[in-house]
Amino acid sequence: MFVAGIDIGSRAAKAVVMEDGQVVSHAIIDTGAESAKTADKVLREAIRPVGLSLEDIEYTVGTGYGRCLIPFANDNISEISCHAKGVNWCMPSVRTILDMGGQDCKAIRCDAMGRVVSFVMNDKCAGGTGRFLEVIADILRVPLEGIGELSLESKEPIPFNTICAVFAKSEALTLQKRGVAKSDILAGLHEAIATRAYNLLRRVSPEPEFTISGGIAKNAGMVAKVKAKLKLEPVFWDEPQIMGALGAAVFAAERSALAASA
Amino acid sequence: MLANYGYTDGSGDYFLTIDTDQCDGCARCITACGENVLEMAKDDYGKLVAKVRDQVAPKLSYVCLGIERGCSRREKSCQTECELNAITLTW
Numbered sequence: 055m056f057v058a059g060i061d062i063g064s065r066a067a068k069a070v071v072m073e074d075g076q077v078v079s080h081a082i083i084d085t086g087a088e089s090a091k092t093a094d095k096v097l098r099e100a101i102r103p104v105g106l107s108l109e110d111i112e113y114t115v116g117t118g119y120g121r122c123l124i125p126f127a128n129d130n131i132s133e134i135s136c137h138a139k140g141v142n143w144c145m146p147s148v149r150t151i152l153d154m155g156g157q158d159c160k161a162i163r164c165d166a167m168g169r170v171v172s173f174v175m176n177d178k179c180a181g182g183t184g185r186f187l188e189v190i191a192d193i194l195r196v197p198l199e200g201i202g203e204l205s206l207e208s209k210e211p212i213p214f215n216t217i218c219a220v221f222a223k224s225e226a227l228t229l230q231k232r233g234v235a236k237s238d239i240l241a242g243l244h245e246a247i248a249t250r251a252y253n254l255l256r257r258v259s260p261e262p263e264f265t266i267s268g269g270i271a272k273n274a275g276m277v278a279k280v281k282a283k284l285k286l287e288p289v290f291w292d293e294p295q296i297m298g299a300l301g302a303a304v305f306a307a308e309r310s311a312l313a314a315s316a
Numbered sequence: 317m318l319a320n321y322g323y324t325d326g327s328g329d330y331f332l333t334i335d336t337d338q339c340d341g342c343a344r345c346i347t348a349c350g351e352n353v354l355e356m357a358k359d360d361y362g363k364l365v366a367k368v369r370d371q372v373a374p375k376l377s378y379v380c381l382g383i384e385r386g387c388s389r390r391e392k393s394c395q396t397e398c399e400l401n402a403i404t405l406t407w
């Protein structure tokens with residue numbers, strides 16, 4: 055029996071398909087203007103390579119900020135619960151999760167069953183998110199995939215006392231005009247964002263083991279900075295960006311089993 | 317579950333925490349709050365609990381007066397009304 059989890063984030067949509075407790079396939083696409091269409095598209099992308107059709111999916115759970123707008127989902131569950139569930143499925147020893155997504159950042163502590171014990175979500179402003187790093191990469195004309203590595207080359211990081219996206223943007227521009235090395239600007243910004251993430255983590259009383267999920271988990275510079283502040287070595291799974299969708303799929307499997315036995 | 321709403325900014329920690337395991341959904345905190353910070357909603361397990369309204373969470377310190385500096389001077393607040401001590405604030 056096939057089940058699916060769909061996570062409609064602010065920047066990227068992810069889908070995970072599972073069968074009998076195993077991940078069969080997954081897909082990641084950009085989020086479009088309409089959540090319903092995006093959900094349909096990302097699920098089709100996920101099932102196509104494995105030769106399934108939409109009718110083969112028995113139960114679907116939606117999550118993410120667009121979760122209430124997925125018409126064909128059987129259920130929708132918050133991204134906080136889904137993240138904890140997904141991480142618990144692939145890394146059962148993890149108790150603390152930092153999720154750094156496109157437009158928000160969240161810290162979660164969970165128990166051995168993957169239930170949320172404490173969480174905090176930062177959606178105050180764009181600073182400290184994937185979107186913010188995109189803007190900075192664009193200003194400095196460096197490819198987004200390379201900014202983390204480049205920040206690690208810095209010898210003298212520039213301290214940023216603000217990570218308000220608007221101020222940091224103009225500050226970065228000014229610094230660049232003055233001829234400051236890109237790596238030093240990037241190192242300063244990474245430091246500021248990592249401090250913010252650390253403040254969130256402190257709130258949930260972090261415990262080992264620790265993982266970082268979301269798009270920014272692929273940024274080596276950010277991972278190094280967060281690790282240094284928290285003094286915990288993060289563990290990772292193959293695809294950190296699909297934790298929410300994975301958790302939604304695990305919920306889908308549980309709930310469809312429950313529905314079948316009722 | 318401890319649901320933490322709020323943030324740390326340049327001037328300090330502004331967090332309102334609701335212990336949803338304690339909360340029994342009586343809704344007295346909502347009527348007590350004069351600033352319309354809280355609302356009732358179902359959690360992921362179908363339990364009705366208090367939460368900070370989505371529109372308020374990103375600007376919590378501007379809407380919620382806090383206990384120490386604000387609502388402790390009022391006759392009623394979310395904290396005085398919650399008999400289960402499910403709500404804590406950092407300021």
Ligand code: SF4
Pocket residue numbers: 348349350351352353354379380381382383386387392393394395405
């Ligand atoms: S501290 Fe005051 S303003 Fe804030 S939620 Fe409680 S009653 Fe409302």
Ligand code: SF4
Pocket residue numbers: 334338339340341342343344345346365366397398399400401402403
């Ligand atoms: S007063 Fe306390 S128990 Fe009642 S709804 Fe508010 S937080 Fe929950």
